[in-house]
Amino acid sequence: MNMRRLTAAALFGLPFACAAAGLGPSDFRSLAEPAILYDAPSKQGKPLFVIQRHTPVEVVVNIDRWTKVREPAGSLLWVERRVLAEKRTAIITTARADIRQKPEATAPLAFEAVKDVVLELTDKPADGWVRVKHRDGSTGYIRINQIWGL
Known part of the structure; x- marks a missing residue:
């Protein structure tokens, strides 16, 4: 097998190797x-x-x-x-996080949370935001760079 074919085989096999190794x-x-x-x-x-x-x-x-x-x-x-x-949650990683009523930095505040508060993820992330729910029932949107668990 020449070098070009070997390289192509290695590149096409890489996604499968990563998935098998848990790197997906x-x-x-x-x-x-x-x-x-x-x-x-x-x-x-x-x-x-x-x-x-x-x-x-x-x-x-x-x-x-x-x-x-x-x-x-x-x-x-x-x-x-x-x-x-299976339930998905995330934990606040910043000292304080503003959870907004809409996925916009200028949207009204829904509630605030502090570091290590766990929130339930209620939707998939989109455009740097994700919809969350606090255990008291409050909901809103948080920037994904303020949480861990995605």
């Missing part, structure tokens, strides 16, 4: 209940800390009944797969 689009979930995060995929692993219900986590890899996740602070840890929910 991020897969975020939330926790259905408080969960213990471990250093290994086993209850014999060292329990490191408990993470709160509804916290978003990024799924990195699944092995049997365990999932390796990235938690909001960036650590890669293991959690039992059964505690993961």
Whole structure:
């Protein structure tokens, strides 16, 4: 096989290799209940800390009944797969965030939230904004650069 064909094969195979390695689009979930995060995929692993219900986590890899996740602070840890929910949430990463009534910087304020508040994602992001819902029922739009979990 000449170099040109080898390069083309490598380039066309790259998306499949990335997907197989888990390097494709991020897969975020939330926790259905408080969960213990471990250093290994086993209850014999060292329990490191408990993470709160509804916290978003990024799924990195699944092995049997365990999932390796990235938690909001960036650590890669293991959690039992059964505690993961399909419900999507995000966590505020800035000191304070304005949630607007419309996806516009000049729109009236719907509510404010502070760092580490968890919000439910109620729609897909568009044009740098995403619709969210607070646990008290308040809804609005937040800039995606102010949250983690997308």
